[in-house]
Amino acid sequence: MADNYQYQGTGRELQKELLSQWYQRLEDAPQNGTPVAYVFISGNICELLRSFGFELVFPEVNALQCGIKKVAGDFILKAEDLGYSSDVCGYVKNDIGLATSGNRGPFGTLPKPDLLVCNYSGCNTYIKWFEALAELYGARLFLLDVPYRRTGETQRPEDLDYVVAQLEQLAAVCAGITGRRYDADRLSEALALSRAAEDLWVRILESARHQPSPFDAFFEAVFFMAPIYVLRGTRECLEYYQAAWKEIEERIQHGMGPVSQERFRVVLEGPPPWPHFRTFWELFKRWGVCCVASTYSKVGGIWDFGLRHDPARPLESMAEYALNCYTNWDWTLRRRMLERYVSDYQADALVIHSVKSCRSFSVGQADVRDYFSKERGVPTLFVESDLADPRYFAEAQIRNRIDAFFEALEHRRVAAAPPVG
Amino acid sequence: MFVAGVDVGSTTTKAAVLDENKHIRALSLVDTGANVVRAAERAFREALRQTGLEEWDISFTVGTGYGRYRVPFGNLQVTEISCHAKGACFLLPLTRTILDIGGQDTKAIRVNEHAEVKDFSMNDKCAAGTGRFLAAAAQVLGLELGALGAVAAQARKPLKITNVCTVFVEQEIMMHLARGCQVEDVLAGVHSAIAGRSVALLRRVGLEEQITFTGGVARNSGMVQALEERLKLKLNVTPESQHIGAIGAALFAWERTARGETEKETHPSGSSSIPTGGT
Numbered sequence: 001m002a003d004n005y006q007y008q009g010t011g012r013e014l015q016k017e018l019l020s021q022w023y024q025r026l027e028d029a030p031q032n033g034t035p036v037a038y039v040f041i042s043g044n045i046c047e048l049l050r051s052f053g054f055e056l057v058f059p060e061v062n063a064l065q066c067g068i069k070k071v072a073g074d075f076i077l078k079a080e081d082l083g084y085s086s087d088v089c090g091y092v093k094n095d096i097g098l099a100t101s102g103n104r105g106p107f108g109t110l111p112k113p114d115l116l117v118c119n120y121s122g123c124n125t126y127i128k129w130f131e132a133l134a135e136l137y138g139a140r141l142f143l144l145d146v147p148y149r150r151t152g153e154t155q156r157p158e159d160l161d162y163v164v165a166q167l168e169q170l171a172a173v174c175a176g177i178t179g180r181r182y183d184a185d186r187l188s189e190a191l192a193l194s195r196a197a198e199d200l201w202v203r204i205l206e207s208a209r210h211q212p213s214p215f216d217a218f219f220e221a222v223f224f225m226a227p228i229y230v231l232r233g234t235r236e237c238l239e240y241y242q243a244a245w246k247e248i249e250e251r252i253q254h255g256m257g258p259v260s261q262e263r264f265r266v267v268l269e270g271p272p273p274w275p276h277f278r279t280f281w282e283l284f285k286r287w288g289v290c291c292v293a294s295t296y297s298k299v300g301g302i303w304d305f306g307l308r309h310d311p312a313r314p315l316e317s318m319a320e321y322a323l324n325c326y327t328n329w330d331w332t333l334r335r336r337m338l339e340r341y342v343s344d345y346q347a348d349a350l351v352i353h354s355v356k357s358c359r360s361f362s363v364g365q366a367d368v369r370d371y372f373s374k375e376r377g378v379p380t381l382f383v384e385s386d387l388a389d390p391r392y393f394a395e396a397q398i399r400n401r402i403d404a405f406f407e408a409l410e411h412r413r414v415a416a417a418p419p420v421g
Numbered sequence: 422m423f424v425a426g427v428d429v430g431s432t433t434t435k436a437a438v439l440d441e442n443k444h445i446r447a448l449s450l451v452d453t454g455a456n457v458v459r460a461a462e463r464a465f466r467e468a469l470r471q472t473g474l475e476e477w478d479i480s481f482t483v484g485t486g487y488g489r490y491r492v493p494f495g496n497l498q499v500t501e502i503s504c505h506a507k508g509a510c511f512l513l514p515l516t517r518t519i520l521d522i523g524g525q526d527t528k529a530i531r532v533n534e535h536a537e538v539k540d541f542s543m544n545d546k547c548a549a550g551t552g553r554f555l556a557a558a559a560q561v562l563g564l565e566l567g568a569l570g571a572v573a574a575q576a577r578k579p580l581k582i583t584n585v586c587t588v589f590v591e592q593e594i595m596m597h598l599a600r601g602c603q604v605e606d607v608l609a610g611v612h613s614a615i616a617g618r619s620v621a622l623l624r625r626v627g628l629e630e631q632i633t634f635t636g637g638v639a640r641n642s643g644m645v646q647a648l649e650e651r652l653k654l655k656l657n658v659t660p661e662s663q664h665i666g667a668i669g670a671a672l673f674a675w676e677r678t679a680r681g682e683t684e685k686e687t688h689p690s691g692s693s694s695i696p697t698g699g700t
Contacts, residue, residue: 366625373540374627384545396487401543404502408538411503415535 005254011244015223018231018240023107029055030111035178038113038133041300042121043146043322047190047233047309048167049117051183052174057110058230059129062098063091063388067274069106073390090357090388092129099136112137114177117170119144122327123360142173146322149329155320163319188311190233191318195310198303200241201228205304207248208292209345212262214251217345218291219281220258222272229300233309263288264406267341269295269334269368270353270361275390280353283399287406291351293341295334298326305337331364335371342378348409354384356392381405424678425468425479426670427461428501429453429488432524432552433637436464437667438472438479439675443511447471448664457488465494481678483670499673501666502530502541508669509633510536513657517629520619520648520656521666522638524552529622531629542625547586550618552638554587558611561594562604566641569608573643576609584614608643616647623652633657635665 029036037054039046046056066072067090075097076090082100084093103110116139118130127143134141144166147159171182204224208217215221224244231237251257266284268291273280284291301307302324310317326334342350350372354362365382372378383401386392422441428434430453438447449467453460461484469476476494484492485504492498501521509516510532519530527550530541544550559566580597584590590611597607615638623632632654638644639662649656661668 370625379540382542397543397545400487400500400502404500404538404541407500407503408541412537415537 005250007243007247007250008256010247011220011224014240014243015226018227018236020107022230025055026057026111027108035114036111037115037117037174038130038139039117040119040121040126041229042123042327043119043325044229044300045117045119045144045167045170045318045322046230047187047194047314048171048318049115049174050233051187051190052171052178052180054115054174054178055111056230057113059095059133060091061226061230062105062107062110063094064274065107066094066098066105067388067390068277070275070390071106072275072388075101076389087357089125089129090355090386092125092132094388095129096132096136099133113139115139115173116141117144118142119146119322121146121322121325122148122329125358125360140173140177142170144170144322146328149323149333151330151332155323159323160316160319163322164315167315167318184314187314191309191311191314193235193238194233195308197228197232197238197241198301198308200238200245201225202304204241204245204248205293205297207252208290210252211265211346212255212257212259213265213290213292213345214248214257216258216291217297218268218272218294219277219284221291221294221297222277225297225300257290259285259288259290261288262290264349264409265290265292265345265347266349266351267291267293267338267345267347268351268353269338269365271296271299271355271387273353273385273393274387276385276393276395279393279395280398283402284351287402289406292345292347295326295337298337301325302329302337327361331367334364335368338368338372339376342372342376347378349379349381349405351381352383354382356384356386357389358387379405379409422678423472423474423479424671424674425465425482426504426667426672426674427465427482427484427486427492427495428504428664428666428670429457429461429464429484429486429492430501430523430637430666431487431526433663434460434464434486434488435664435667436461436468437664437671438468438474439668439671441675443672443675445661445668446474448661448667450663453488457491458493461488461492462494481674481682483674483677485666485670497673497677499670501526502528503538504666504669504673505635506530506532506538506669507536507672508661508665508667509635509657511668511672512659512661512665513631513633515631516633516657518623518626518632520623520632520634521636522550522552522615522619522634522644523636524556527551527619527622529619529626531626540626542622544618544622550615550622551587552636554590554615555611555638555641555644557587557591558594558608561591562598562608564604564608569612570642570644570646572605573608573612574646575605577603578606579609579613580606582607582610582614590614609647612641612643612647613651615644616651619648620651628652630654631657633659635662637663639663 038057072094076093078097079093227237227240373380426437436449447468451463484495485501489498509519521528527544531539584593634656
């Protein structure tokens with residue numbers, strides 16, 4: 001029996017191990033003299049920065065770690081004590097609270113940045129976030145301005161040229177800080193590793209087309225996606241996806257999935273409420289809900305739509321990638337993506353988890369709800385809390401909405417089923 | 422055969438008993454208070470007392486409302502959204518949209534001709550636009566809840582209440598009173614503010630006639646009037662409006678009994694145990 005399930009748990013365990021090794025390297029960076037750059041997840045150009053020897057800090061990942069380890073509330077209150085308003089992004093306040101508490105979190109102590117790369121992809125609050133950090137640390141700030149993919153149009157060549165030109169400038173800045181020269185071969189080698197990991201990650205995401213799905217593309221994807229966001233372009237990242245795929249393959253062979261009995265397949269839009277992640281998942285699990293596709297697993301890159309890093313076109317493919325992460329797409333493109341997920345993954349419903357402290361991304365969600373429920377006849381559930389601030393999660397109300405929603409779906413199924421006996 | 426529904430709301434707990442012909446045999450109402458389990462039992466016993474039945478005469482009981490998991494004698498829990506839809510469509514079969522204003526929740530529910538919930542929307546993390554908002558106003562104005570409608574009907578120059586917070590609305594009311602405004606004009610403004618929020622919820626689910634108004638606040642004639650004025654439509658209001666959730670719960674119990682189910686079931690969802698008819 002044990003032989004049949006030799007890979008189960010690999011994805012989660014290995015991910016945990018990789019992240020803890022990475023955080024250890026960050027903690028050791030100052031004494032090892034390793035340069036440190038801070039960068040955002042969405043459309044990050046980690047391969048370029050790593051080719052100059054930087055270790056990378058992702059403040060969003062630190063914020064979500066604080067959320068899931070239930071210390072975000074204290075950091076948020078600290079930021080509010082400093083004068084940040086209750087309406088400011090929960091991630092930002094968590095990070096400011098952390099940075100002003102000796103940069104020590106549940107993951108260890110974070111090094112100070114030598115460079116802050118604000119890869120501004122769709123979120124304008126992020127500019128202010130890194131401006132605040134630049135002032136706090138006295139570190140150099142490079143604003144990588146990634147034009148928004150607007151009005152649902154095809155990619156504009158001038159947008160691509162604009163980002164490529166900035167990447168060239170960034171390479172010069174990195175060379176100035178680290179004393180290393182731009183190494184095209186080293187970069188291409190990393191991009192080849194990125195590309196191979198991307199192929200495997202897409203295979204894992206698309207496994208959710210199986211019925212039952214072997215993989216929860218939201219609640220499990222948040223763990224499985226971490227290596228491709230923070231360690232992309234490294235051999236350990238590629239090896240992670242090779243191992244993780246074995247786990248999924250094994251689940252497919254055995255008809256196993258994240259819920260013991262899959263009763264509803266949903267597409268999920270929005271990030272998780274990190275401080276209440278497990279509770280939120282349980283509220284869906286008890287209804288036999290499997291998330292077969294999600295947009296949150298695409299905030300760092302939309303590879304399932306064909307995009308890949310390309311060692312033959314290093315800067316261009318990095319620019320394409322930065323332009324095409326989910327957060328940088330306008331609502332026309334995002335809506336098309338959701339439509340495709342609902343049909344390709346044979347979903348029963350769309351679930352929207354809206355984030356109270358993030359107006360940039362929540363603002364169009366009411367229209368998405370209207371579009372799917374009224375024009376497309378796709379049952380749509382809308383719940384609201386926050387990605388970082390535990391105060392916005394009202395369990396009784398969220399539970400009531402989730403129960404009522406799946407209850408209604410079930411009643412309709414019973415009514416549609418032929419009479420028994 | 423008799424079945425029961427118990428609706429444990431934030432403010433009041435209601436119970437309904439139906440017979441095998443789906444005739445309503447008893448309706449009861451008690452204050453929920455701090456002890457939810459006791460409130461459910463008290464409402465249930467009061468309904469039994471009205472009918473002269475004993476507990477063992479009830480073959481199936483469905484619990485609903487926020488305290489549905491605390492109904493110890495319940496065989497099944499169903500959310501109040503499904504129960505209000507069920508109850509409203511049973512009493513008024515042409516219902517397509519339901520507005521339920523309770524103690525701390527306001528819900529808009531759209532249903533189809535089979536009383537199936539197609540969409541619903543609720544107030545979020547804020548009691549503005551709920552019964553609690555009216556209760557806060559009544560307290561400041563020194564009025565009984567039951568008198569609100571009649572007083573608001575006397576308004577000549579209804580005021581505009583701009584506050585959307587149940588706590589701060591009290592300050593706004595005090596300010597108007599201090600300026601010498603009439604109680605009835607203030608109260609009409611409060612009704613109008615709640616109507617505005619409720620209509621926004623209704624529009625979110627898509628307004629389709631007929632509209633049935635349920636929940637404790639539906640007993641307030643001033644609220645019915647304020648809503649009808651804003652919607653420019655007539656609302657259905659039944660004498661059982663406050664009990665519609667409990668009646669809906671009892672109807673779910675009736676369906677289960679009709680299918681021959683009497684045992685308490687366990688279900689992965691812990692909420693509803695309606696079989697999916699498949700895997």
